[in-house]
Amino acid sequence: MSAEFDLECLNVSKNFGSVRAVQDVSFKIPKGSFFSILGPSGCGKTTLMRMIAGFENPSSGDIHIKGNSVLNTAPNKRNVKMVFQHLALFPMMNVFENIAYGLRCRGEAASEINRKVHDVLERIALPDVGKREIHQLSGGQKQRIAIARCMVLDPDVLLLDEPLGALDLKLREAMKIELKLLQHQFDTTFIYITHDQSEALVMSDNVAIMNDGQFEQVGTPQELYHDPQTAFVAGFVGDNNHWTGKVRDVSGERINLVTQTGLSMAGHLRGESQAAKGSGLTLYVRPEFITTRKIQDGTTHDTSDGENNLTGKIDSLLFNGASSRILVRGPGQELIEADVVLTGGTDDLKPGDAVHLTWPAEQTMCFAA
């Protein structure tokens, strides 16, 4: 076993009675990277994390930390530390004692403990809170103390179980950046579990998309977003217009299809899926790849080859600054989302305007249904 991977999971499965919470999951996490496991609630991600921490034993498979199997290592002997969902700071100890707890368990000398605790408080930019009680801290400070409490032990891997869930939106945004910076600073492997895709995409070097106990795809945030391998990944990561349809004809990668609502489209097959004439498809189009043009009176829409063309009427306008969006009532009566730039000028799009939507064929991501 090579030690360049901090954590390796080999065919890990976990059954609770007849429920298969985790099925045959394998992955490797390189040293010092930020790895996220992203999935809807109940997909088994917490079970997976609890197995890595040692609170559950896998039904089958093996877990290696720094190249050594930890299956027979008790949770308190594993050099894997965990930041809990509700942090689980000890309310009966002050900040200093919370951080010193792990060092005391190791039996380190008092002077050493003192130095290390002050050092880690320095690094999380809270040098003077040692004497404070836990209930005197703000949400963001608690978060940082929970991380410091783990990092002071110099773990091989730090597990974070949706630690931002309890924070309000503004703080959550700030903590995302802060977590990423802390990970750089400590240069430790972080494994971050979340159901919030923006947390996973913003912070991670690599993300695993988990669904129904299995990994759907592992890759960089960009790969997952632009090159999803399964319909679930395409639908789960990012915003989408979603149709189901049937293949009309196939030429290489490119297929012509018709949706259930009767729209003709051109698309590209993604992932490993195969398609034959007449077979069912699931397709996704991201709103930012749709170009919107207002139809002036009298102009006919040009139909350039390789592109998808639709006309419709703006149903409503969702203004959100730079990421504003329109909902267009298409020919099949479905609502199509498209990103637009609104400058605040007089020729901005308004509800009721007739518009012409185009997007390239490769942006219609098709998966065999």
Add this chain to the structure above:
Amino acid sequence: MQKDITRLSFILLFAPFALWIVLLIILPHIGMVVISLREKVAPRVYEFSFAQYIDFMQEPIYWNTLLRTGSMSLLVTVLALIIGFPIAYYIAKIAGKRSKGALFLLCLIPLWVSDLIRAFGWILLLRETGVISTALQKSGIVGQPVEFLYNDATVIMGLVYTVILFMIVPLVSTLDGMDDAMVEAGYNLGGNGQTVLRRIIIPYAMPGIVSGCIVVFMLTAGSYLTPILLGGKNSSWFTEQIYEQFISRYNWESGAAFGFLLLFFTSLVVWLGLKLSGQTLSSTVAKS
């Protein structure tokens, strides 16, 4: 108008409590203090004096009994804590949601039966001709009847049995509030079972431990039935002395003084216990 209604409802709600405190607690105790501070100098003639308290000091049997009652009550409290804690932990943390309620109910069932009947239950088991003695004889382990009653161990066992519930209930409610992640975090950060118990579970349960101990200690020191029935004449429980002064000797002055001394002594022990364990009422009992 609205203000008057608020006020009226406050008075109505507060009145029973105030009546209870004043009529049943403050007034009787003032009466007791007054009685305890007088001395009979001639028939129907009383004088203010500290004679009852001086008597207590000068008669070793009295304060020995008080000290014995205090120390045995402490022992009962410690035993109830040691036995009750794992039970409470099991009910609050390990048992499933469904069995939790059932177990809690099981703990409450003995309360359905009166103290007196429960004590006679023990007597039935432990007396010379009782169930245990007979069983031991039948199985040939002992040759003659054994008397298990009327010794200190039996009294302590009986008292622990009577009061343990009052230890378990507050412990369950504090432990119930503890997030399981707290214990897991304790292990995750490198603690072994002993460290987690000593540094996380016990400090967390401290409010429950303190209130349970205070209740159990007070109940035990003030109990009368169990020590008398299970310990017989040898039990030398202080409440027995008080009973004797009031009822047998008809010496209300001395009985009142003893009653006060018991209250003072147990309060002192609780205060010392809090001081020695570094706890305060406001950080433990008031918090839970």
